[in-house]
Amino acid sequence: MAAFQFISGDDDFLVSREGRSLYAEKTKTLTDDFSKEVINGAAQNVGEVETMLNNFRQAVQTLSMFGDKKVVWLKDVSFLGDTVTGRAESTKQLLKELQAELQKVDPNGVDVLITAFPVDRRRKEFKWLQKNAHDARDFKGGEGNAAMLATLIQNETAAWGTHLDSRAAELLVTKVGGNTRLVLEEVRKLSAYVGPKGGPITERLITELVPSFGDSDFFEFVEAFYSLDLTWTLDALRRHFFNNNDSRGILLSLQNRNRIMIQLRALMDSGDLTLGSRGFNKASFEQAAQMYAKHFGGLTEKNACNVFTQNLWYLGNKVAPTTQKLTLKKLIDIQMHFLEAFEGILARPTEQETVMRNLAIRSLSN
Secondary structure, three states: OEEEEEEEEOOHHHHHHHHHHHHHHHHOOOOOHHHEEEEEOOOOOHHHHHHHHHHHHHHHHOOOOOOOOEEEEEEEEOOOOOOHHHHOHHHHHHHHHHHHHHHHOOOOOEEEEEEEOOOOOOOHHHHHHHHHEEEEEEEOOOOOOHHHHHHHHHHHHHHHOEEOOHHHHHHHHHHOOOOHHHHHHHHHHHHHHHOOOOEEOOHHHHHHHOOOOOOOOOHHHHHHHHOOOHHHHHHHHHHHHHHOOOOHHHHHHHHHHHHHHHHHHHHHHHOOOOEEOOEEOHHHHHHHHHHHHHHHOOOOOOOOOOHHHOOHHHHHHHHHHHHHHOOHHHHHHHHHHHHHHHHHHHHOHHHHHHHHHHHHHHHHOO
16 A cells, blocks of 8 residues: 555545545644645646646655655646546656655655546556555545435534435435535535524425525426425415516426426336436436437437436436326326416416416316
């Protein structure tokens, strides 16, 4: 084992946070600034990789002036991923030199920390760092990864003495667009809100206190509608019209979600997609995307008219569970209700709340 720690992953926020925490722990007793050094490992080309290596070599070979153990953080290494710079033969040669330097480090005099993202786990350089580090931590799964975010939420709420059930956690992740940083910040905010004694963080609390990030300004009503909860939907509609007098935006959001659900239902009924406990299988999703690509006219940018442009986690964990509860006929009927509501809004623009209320009742009543 060589004398270094290696922190890697797909999510830059998680890797950076872990790196900062470890670096702070390692240097908390050091009062001499010459005993700690941070080397920038982000490199856009081979020349910058070479500069980084020279800076690192100098840092680990220059000991503290006052006899303290020196801490060197090689931060944000970017050339271990599947990039042009990472694949360059010159970069691979420089990585061999880095490995040689790491093997020379005296653990009694220098403590080395390396953080890297993104990483290509197939590369032998990555495998060498994992194998030879005395402590290697790898955060698998990038932004929006359901399993990773669920673990983060569980750890964060445990620290605060609070709790989110699985549905509340899914709602939180959806509201912040799967952004790791925002998930953690909102968990802290909600935990502080429920108080020092802790307690459950409910879906309703998340709806009321967490702002929606991303494209939708009408999150609560759309989520309530597709939870198939009529009472919540009517309450959300009332709250919307307390501050707004127009419903075209929420109607558009409803239609966009329904378009995606119709496509998903057809794919699930045909057997091209199967919903598992962790959502849809990525390989089968990509295979279906190739099979039906010709029907979408080359549309590749995110659009509700092409289900294959949507986030796979969002489809499998947020949209599909409700889709399973509705037949294709029911989804098409709901789409027709949207058309009728749109015509009603045009005909009676001063009665939009009534039109949308009738839409919810027709669509969600048994």
